[in-house]
Amino acid sequence: MYKLLDYDITEYKQLENTLNELSKQGYNPTSLGKISRFEKNEKHYYFHVGLLIKKPATPKRKALHDFINEYEKQMFDYYGKIGKFIIFTTDNKRALPKERQKEIDEYLSTRKISVTTYFVLWIFFSFFVAQLVLQKNQIQEFLTNGSILIHYLPLLLFATILIRCLYKIVLACQKSFGKIIKHIFYAMTIVTCVVAILGCILDITDRKDIPLNQNILTLQTFDKETNLKKYPNYKYTKSFIVESTSYFEENNQGNLMYSKDYCFKSTDKTNTFFKRYLKTYDDVPVIKIDKNTYLFKLDTSYDTLLYKKENHFYFVSANFSLKNDYQNIIEFYK
Known part of the structure; x- marks a missing residue:
């Protein structure tokens, strides 16, 4: 089976719990990514999710290599990675080393500033795109209903991105309504994809x-x-x-x-x-x-x-x- 593992880095524990719960049911990932593939087998793992936090001057490959070595010294087995999530397994449930947990907490405490800055930048960029879309309308862009949908698609796309950025801020602030915004984001993503596909179909059929x-x-x-x-x-x-x-x-x-x-x-x-x-x-x-x-x-x-x-x-x-x-x-x- 396939499962969407769309988690923010602040939700590393939720990802860990999901993997452990699925492993209890006999499902273990054979391909890790945003959409991961799971197969049913008799193995039961204790999954542990770590965050790759590297220093700016350290090359990414070296940071990943050192990170995995550090965990393997603590008897964790490397299983795979999803972005900054590094997945390990153990034969029995084991707590994260205290110094590692402290490093993660310090990193996540700076998350509010970075995601808020990211959100503000996207707001300015979306207003710029809106000005281009709304003020530069040419008749060639309205010849079919499909071309109209495609013309205004960037506005819908940027609204979806802004909701995603807002979701990141809510998670960083550890607010309880994050799931609501996440569901809105998924709905907006589906609507954006439908509008894009429908726009292309209508544009072809209306000519x-x-x-x-x-x-x-x-x-x-x-x-x-x-x-x-x-x-x-x-x-x-x-x-x-x-x-x-x-x-x-x-x-x-x-x-x-x-x-x-x-x-x-x-x-x-x-x-x-x-x-x-x-x-x-x-x-x-x-x-x-x-x-x-x-x-x-x-x-x-x-x-x-x-x-x-x-x-x-x-x-x-x-x-x-x-x-x-x-x-x-x-x-x-x-």
Whole structure:
């Protein structure tokens, strides 16, 4: 069987009791880790859990080697390790040497400061991530319900991490409600994993290839040779915020164009994202045709048109000049 052995270093005695209780039932670990494997056999061990506390200047491998040797001199047999937990067994129950217990107590007494500092740092970092996530929203991140979940997943992830840090503080302060926070952390972890998986699934299922129809802008609108056999489909996405279609086409003469149609649930959302889209072109030469129509020169090769109408806004980019063709685009979308 497999068992989760997720213990803080302040809970080394709880880990020890768990291993001893399982050994009494005939289950002993064959693989140690956060998720450990246990097999049923006839052996009964007395498990002892020690904490590896090394000096900063001592290499980790040497500290571990010296630590194990010290215990083996006291007739403890090395069994394995889980992080800082070093697992030993004995034939009969044996108390920890007094000097070793004193060293552990002194180490754990400094735990409050370190975990509190860690918690405060994560708070500042989570606020920084929240600012990035909430203020830099682009329409491309809301095309599917899955992309929306994935976009906001970092906030859920950092909330889960903060709960974990808070749990460490509670344990360091030896408060009795640590188990409640631990259960909340497990619940948040499960929710985060579900949201991540669901987001990926929805993002894939909400993107569809659909055969072209007369509502899709093609090179033919610009009186150029069209290549519908090579590009017979357009992309369609849908979320509770916006429906979107996009289409790319290139002909044998090297003319290419890329178009998008964003249809929002309200004109307010259309105006919000239209303004955000315009901001991405702040450093690009622009021709303002009217308040709803802007023509950009991205570089020497490409022109881009942004056009807003009611709860739609349209994006058209091409490697030929749109200065004389933007009226055709507006007429097409009327």
